[in-house]
Amino acid sequence: MPSLLEEVESILRHIVIDVLGYSEEVYEVLRVPERVLQVKIPVKTPDGRVRVFVGWRSQHNSALGPYKGGVRFHPSVTMDEVVALSIIMTWKNALVDLPYGGGKGGVRVDPRKLSKWELEQVARGYIRGIVEYIGPDRDIPAPDVNTDPQVMAWMMDEYYRLTGDNSFAVITGKPLELMGLKARIVATGYGVAIAAREAARRLWGGVEGRTVAIQGYGNVGYHTAKFLHEMGAKIVAVSDSRGGVYCPDGVDPEKAKSVKKKTGSVIDYDGDRCRKISNRELLELDVDILVPAAIENVITVENAPRIKARIVVEGANGPVTAEADKILARRGVVVVPDVLANAGGVIVSHIEWVCGRTGDRVGYEEALKKLEAKMVNAIDVVWQLWEAEFKPKNEPMRDAAYTIAVQKVLQAMKVRGWL
Numbered sequence: 001m002p003s004l005l006e007e008v009e010s011i012l013r014h015i016v017i018d019v020l021g022y023s024e025e026v027y028e029v030l031r032v033p034e035r036v037l038q039v040k041i042p043v044k045t046p047d048g049r050v051r052v053f054v055g056w057r058s059q060h061n062s063a064l065g066p067y068k069g070g071v072r073f074h075p076s077v078t079m080d081e082v083v084a085l086s087i088i089m090t091w092k093n094a095l096v097d098l099p100y101g102g103g104k105g106g107v108r109v110d111p112r113k114l115s116k117w118e119l120e121q122v123a124r125g126y127i128r129g130i131v132e133y134i135g136p137d138r139d140i141p142a143p144d145v146n147t148d149p150q151v152m153a154w155m156m157d158e159y160y161r162l163t164g165d166n167s168f169a170v171i172t173g174k175p176l177e178l179m180g181l182k183a184r185i186v187a188t189g190y191g192v193a194i195a196a197r198e199a200a201r202r203l204w205g206g207v208e209g210r211t212v213a214i215q216g217y218g219n220v221g222y223h224t225a226k227f228l229h230e231m232g233a234k235i236v237a238v239s240d241s242r243g244g245v246y247c248p249d250g251v252d253p254e255k256a257k258s259v260k261k262k263t264g265s266v267i268d269y270d271g272d273r274c275r276k277i278s279n280r281e282l283l284e285l286d287v288d289i290l291v292p293a294a295i296e297n298v299i300t301v302e303n304a305p306r307i308k309a310r311i312v313v314e315g316a317n318g319p320v321t322a323e324a325d326k327i328l329a330r331r332g333v334v335v336v337p338d339v340l341a342n343a344g345g346v347i348v349s350h351i352e353w354v355c356g357r358t359g360d361r362v363g364y365e366e367a368l369k370k371l372e373a374k375m376v377n378a379i380d381v382v383w384q385l386w387e388a389e390f391k392p393k394n395e396p397m398r399d400a401a402y403t404i405a406v407q408k409v410l411q412a413m414k415v416r417g418w419l
Contacts, residue, residue, distance in 0.1 A: 189223020191344020
């Protein structure tokens, strides 16, 4: 199976050469990151041992503004994964009209095996390794997998210690005490829910009463379930790494969250007519809307013919492979791509960044209102192009989204004199 980087490069090449008609040279200019940093993070443990962790920061493209993207802590992080995610961030930021380029970071570490003190040393060590290349107008890190507001606070403080610049705009996703936003924790899931709602509105007139299955019940999956439930949709299945549960009468998102917190998995959720299912079974359930919000490459050429959902909304990055996307498009399945569907987090990060620069504060409801306006506008633009040029040829919505984003970046590069 192709890696995430191979998938991202394949999609980009198709758009640049096959759709837009540019040369191989233009594709190479867009493919290669402007800078990839590797850092060594030695951490001395309380018992005197020294553990060494490796991290990366990929700065893909800065034509539209400073690099922007999260930092993940995970034992399987690779440089290629970080590069791929930075490329995705370039298109995501362009698509929702943010003044950013694409960046991404990662450290190969299992935070569950670290003490709080050790976790802080990893966070600070990472910033020490990249401090010369970040800043409010250069590169603005944010949370991602296994990083949270506390980790961001340590990172911001380390930047201050090293540079003397006590800027609240160098990091987003921070605690409320450091000009963070309450809306940030819900932002990505809320954006995914809006994407599902808007797709359902165009297909069926609304999302009310529509059945939904969600793979992945971390922060994004839970908040997607919560907001879709509040919008009137019926969540019938949820899952995590240990498996899932299918309840035809509906899953209570809050109860599922409580069960996961208490037992470690939603698989222990109980209710009338509920049954345990595998993650593979969840993907192939007969539901209206499917939200893969866990990991990449879960819908492939192997299972794409068996997907029964009419709408697939990519809560995770790259859950549908490029070839599977084509199969689904030919079958009439609408796939709302990751660069559009899960952009809510970076939209609210931008709001926080602006607040950090101005000293203003934005409330929870106001931030979500701004997020919704950005998402709905981007969905409208992508949907119109898709219906006019790509849908008639049974081509996926991803092609329309990438076409818009790539054109924005290329135009910025041209007027800057880079091309």
